[in-house]
Structure formats: C-alpha cells, structure tokens
Amino acid sequence: MKRIVSLKINGKTVDDVVPDNSLLMDFLRDKQGLTGTKKGCDGGECGACTVLINGHPRLACITLTASCEDQKIETIEGQSKSGRLSALQRAFHENLGAQCGFCTPGMIMAAEALLRKTPNPDIDQIKTALGGNLCRCTGYTKIIKSVQAAAMSGARQ
Amino acid sequence: MTEALPQFTLVRPETLDDALIALQATPDAALSAGGTDLIVRLRKSLVGSDTLIDLTGIKAMNSIDPNENGLRIGAGVTLDQIEHSDLIAQTYPAVVKAAASVAGPSHRQVATLGGNLCLDTRCVYLNQSHWWRKANDFCLKYQGDTCHVAPKGNRCRAAFSGDLAPALLVHDAEVEIAGPTGFRREPLGDLYVEDGATHLTLEPGEILVAVNLPASIRTSDYEKIRVRKTVDFPLAGVAVACDTSQEPPRLWVAVTGTNSRPFLLDPPDDPMLSPADEAFFIALQKQVQKAVSPQRTTMIAPHYRRLSVAALAVRLARRIL
Known part of the structure; x- marks a missing residue:
C-alpha cells in the first residue's frame, strides 16, 4: 500500500507518496537526495544514519517513513546555515574529529541532540550519547574532544 | 549483506x-x-x-500511572521514558537501570516496554540474512527442521534477550493482556515458556497492554554482560531485589539471556545460611550456575556465560544485601 505523507525536512515541508515499506533512510537518500545520512550497517547497529526526529536522535535505517507523518526531521544537511558550518561541524573540522568521515554525519547529529538537552556535558554523558555510533577508524578520542570543543565554544546555533 | x-x-x-x-x-x-x-x-x-x-x-498504552496498588506502566511507554522516570526510579531502581542499558540512546527513544517484554528470542543461527540461513538449511525456529545448536533435541534453544523482564520479575510484576474476550492479568513469569520457537504464551488476537507493579519496599539492581558496552543484546543479565525489613533479609534473583525465557530463581533456602555468611554467596553462585542453561546461541561460549551470570548474581547480591 502507498500513502501520502507530509513531513518537515530541515525546515522545509515535503509531501510525497511513499509505500508502507519505505525506510526513512532510503526516502531521504534516494527521493530527497539528502545523501549526507549514511547507510552503514543497515541494521540499527552503527549509528551512521542518525537523524533527529522532533529533536531526538533516531536511526533512519530502522524507521518507516510512514511513521514520520507530521514530524520534524533534521539531517546533517540542515546543520550549516547560509553556507556557514555549525559549531559542531566546525569543532569536528578543527579538532580532526572526522577521519574517513563516514560516521561523522551520525556522530554530529547524535551530538547535536545531546548538546541541545545538555549544553555542557561531561565526558561520560558524551560517551553515553554517542554510544550507538561506531567509528571504524576508531577516532573516538578526537570525536569526544570535538564535542567538548563545540560545547565550550558557546556559539552553537 | x-x-x-x-x-x-x-x-x-x-x-x-x-x-x-x-x-x-x-x-x-x-x-x-x-x-x-x-x-x-x-x-x-x-x-x-x-x-x-x-x-x-x-494513547491509552503510553502512560505511567501510580494507583493505590502500585504503578501501572503502559506497554507503549518508551525505554527512554522509563530511564528518565523519577517515579519508577524511586521504587523500582532495577527497572530503570535495565531500561537504560538496552541498546543505544537512539533505539531507546522509540523502543517500548511491551516490545522489550515480547522481544523475539535470538540465536547465532537465526539472526542472519536469508541467504546465510538458506545455505544452512534454515533452522528449527523458522523455515527449517533442525536446531543447529542442539541437533538431537526437539526444541528451539534460541535465547530470550530482553532486559526489562528480569528487573520486573524481581518486583513481582503482573502483565495486563487484552484479547477478543476482554482483559486478563497474570504474573509476568507466566508470559513465557522455555521454548525458543514459541516463548510467549499470548494467544492469537491478544495484545500486551500494560505492566502492573505492586507497591514495593525492596531495593533492586540490574547488570548484564555483553561484548560491546552499548547496542549489543545481553549475553546474560541478572536482576536482584532485596527486602531488608525481613530478618534474615530476603533476596529475589531473576536472569535473562541464558535460556529461552527469563525466570525467577529461588535463593538459597537453607535456613542455616544467612546473607551475612560467605557460605550464602557460595551457595547462591552454585544455585545460579545450576539453574541456567546457556547454549551455543551466541559467539560467546556457554560455559563462560554460565560462570558470568552466577558471578553477576553474587556481585549484585553482595552490593544490595
């Protein structure tokens, strides 16, 4: 079965016809061209597809598009405003938080959810919030440092 | 793939x-x-x-409601809500700890109490892609006729891996089930049977709608072992609760991850043993080791899981008594 869904993606209202078995990740990447959301393990284990739904971190690879009716979705593409990097993106860039970069969109979105709720997290809170995100380059130290730097910059959007 | x-x-x-x-x-x-x-x-x-x-x-399944008997938690309440509920944390700490230990933070945003209690059993021969299972002639639980874990046996050995069940069992939780003929309530333990293929006793047409927890003066705790500190399902998990108002204090122990169902086990019942004695903990360790039956359903050896689950039980019991 197909249905019309209306979602808000990065502030823009999107109405589209989607089959019931459409996954949010495929919808974002293939139908909306938002390929910043990465397809990693494709089974809810790696966090590379983390997006925010109503401000909460969610895994796009195990979320049905039809269940997102009327919800606000934010992807990595929504982070930079007018061509300027967000505080988190800048912190990841400056602190070498991205190595190969594949896990980075998911890391940043998970960190974004954390910093909105807890603007000054301690290291354990960062580790817990990023617990579901894998980095195969194992660059965790710099990733945690990047999140701390973004929190300290105080200039988050 | x-x-x-x-x-x-x-x-x-x-x-x-x-x-x-x-x-x-x-x-x-x-x-x-x-x-x-x-x-x-x-x-x-x-x-x-x-x-x-x-x-x-x-909506009726999505709320946490205190009542004169204790607390009713809707099956649709998310694990994130449970993790951050002061109401639950005050009286049923093991439940909060178990919820906070499930998967990762993004899963807990949407994963529910009912989903965790009705979680399907897992096995290294089952949770694989279709082509992998097909190449292995499928298995007894689904589409096949042989259990690759115990080929001579006649039942599925897949392990139950929900974290909430043991924490609720040590608090004497009851489940509320809606069906075509109305509602029924039963002890949580009766929701499960020791068969990996059909481990739930829900009848066709029935839906688990809520969990009822009686008022409690027990302290409780939960811990589990796994390879990765988040996301992984438990290789074994233990919940304990203790009523220190009794003399000697009474202990409840429940396990998950080792069998096809979570279950409560009896603490050492030798009246000569007091929790103040080292012998009590040795007896508890032996008892847990004897009660569980981990199989080759995970990449981690059953013997290690048997030893670990008993060690966890003793560690928690020492902490809580």
Whole structure:
C-alpha cells in the first residue's frame, strides 16, 4: 500500500507518496537526495544514519517513513546555515574529529541532540550519547574532544 | 549483506479496540511499536507476515500511572521514558537501570516496554540474512527442521534477550493482556515458556497492554554482560531485589539471556545460611550456575556465560544485601 505523507525536512515541508515499506533512510537518500545520512550497517547497529526526529536522535535505517507523518526531521544537511558550518561541524573540522568521515554525519547529529538537552556535558554523558555510533577508524578520542570543543565554544546555533 | 524490506501493509489504529479488530481481521499480523528489532527481522525475512499493526498511536498504552496498588506502566511507554522516570526510579531502581542499558540512546527513544517484554528470542543461527540461513538449511525456529545448536533435541534453544523482564520479575510484576474476550492479568513469569520457537504464551488476537507493579519496599539492581558496552543484546543479565525489613533479609534473583525465557530463581533456602555468611554467596553462585542453561546461541561460549551470570548474581547480591 502507498500513502501520502507530509513531513518537515530541515525546515522545509515535503509531501510525497511513499509505500508502507519505505525506510526513512532510503526516502531521504534516494527521493530527497539528502545523501549526507549514511547507510552503514543497515541494521540499527552503527549509528551512521542518525537523524533527529522532533529533536531526538533516531536511526533512519530502522524507521518507516510512514511513521514520520507530521514530524520534524533534521539531517546533517540542515546543520550549516547560509553556507556557514555549525559549531559542531566546525569543532569536528578543527579538532580532526572526522577521519574517513563516514560516521561523522551520525556522530554530529547524535551530538547535536545531546548538546541541545545538555549544553555542557561531561565526558561520560558524551560517551553515553554517542554510544550507538561506531567509528571504524576508531577516532573516538578526537570525536569526544570535538564535542567538548563545540560545547565550550558557546556559539552553537 | 542487507536486504530490502518486503512488501507489507501498515495499519495504524488509534485505539486499543481498533487494534484488536485489526488483529482479528489479520491474525498473523506482526505487532509493531518502536520497530527497533522488528524492522531488522523483517529485512532478514524472519517475519512471516504481510501486515504490520503499529501500536504507537494508541494513547491509552503510553502512560505511567501510580494507583493505590502500585504503578501501572503502559506497554507503549518508551525505554527512554522509563530511564528518565523519577517515579519508577524511586521504587523500582532495577527497572530503570535495565531500561537504560538496552541498546543505544537512539533505539531507546522509540523502543517500548511491551516490545522489550515480547522481544523475539535470538540465536547465532537465526539472526542472519536469508541467504546465510538458506545455505544452512534454515533452522528449527523458522523455515527449517533442525536446531543447529542442539541437533538431537526437539526444541528451539534460541535465547530470550530482553532486559526489562528480569528487573520486573524481581518486583513481582503482573502483565495486563487484552484479547477478543476482554482483559486478563497474570504474573509476568507466566508470559513465557522455555521454548525458543514459541516463548510467549499470548494467544492469537491478544495484545500486551500494560505492566502492573505492586507497591514495593525492596531495593533492586540490574547488570548484564555483553561484548560491546552499548547496542549489543545481553549475553546474560541478572536482576536482584532485596527486602531488608525481613530478618534474615530476603533476596529475589531473576536472569535473562541464558535460556529461552527469563525466570525467577529461588535463593538459597537453607535456613542455616544467612546473607551475612560467605557460605550464602557460595551457595547462591552454585544455585545460579545450576539453574541456567546457556547454549551455543551466541559467539560467546556457554560455559563462560554460565560462570558470568552466577558471578553477576553474587556481585549484585553482595552490593544490595
């Protein structure tokens, strides 16, 4: 079965016809061209597809598009405003938080959810919030440092 | 290798009655809430159903309500809500700790209490892609006729891996079940049987709607072992509760991850043993080791899990008594 869904993606209202078995990740990447959301393990284990739904971190690879009716979705593409990097993106860039970069969109979105709720997290809170995100380059130290730097910059959007 | 989601029809009822009617109309429908496990199983062709009934729109299942007997937690309450509920933390600390230990933070946003209690059993020969299982002639639980864990046995050994069940068992939780003929309540332990293929005792057309916890003066705790500190399912988990108002203090111990069902086990009942004695803990360790039956359902050896689960029980008991 197909249905019309209306979602808000990065502030823009999107109405589209989607089959019931459409996954949010495929919808974002293939139908909306938002390929910043990465397809990693494709089974809810790696966090590379983390997006925010109503401000909460969610895994796009195990979320049905039809269940997102009327919800606000934010992807990595929504982070930079007018061509300027967000505080988190800048912190990841400056602190070498991205190595190969594949896990980075998911890391940043998970960190974004954390910093909105807890603007000054301690290291354990960062580790817990990023617990579901894998980095195969194992660059965790710099990733945690990047999140701390973004929190300290105080200039988050 | 991953696979596309098969075709299915999604039904989104807004009331429990509508959900029960939908379930009557399509008895083989899969019930879905957070979908954190179901969607993965759908992709691996482990769900033999072409209808999904999404229960998340049913508001009556989404609240935590104190009442004169204790606390009622709707099956649709998310693990994130449980993790951050002061109401639950005050009286049932093991439940909060178990919820906070499930998967990762993004899963807990949507994964529900009902979903965790009705979690399907898991096995290293089952939770694989379709082509992997086909190359192995499938297995007794699904589409095949041999259990690769115990080929000479006649039942599925897949392990139950929910974290909430043991924490609720040590607090004497009861489940509330809605069905075509009305509501029924039963002790949580009766929801399960020791058979990995059909470990739930829910009848066709029934939906788990809530968990009722009696008022409690017990302190409690929960811990589990796993390879990765988040996301992984438990290789073994233990919940303990203790009533220190009794002399000697009474202990409750429940386990998950070792058998096809979570279960409460009796603490050492030798009246000569007091929790103040080292002999009590040695007896507890032996008792847990004897009660559990971990199988080759995970990459970690059964013997290690048997020793670990007993060690966990002793560690928690020492901490709590």
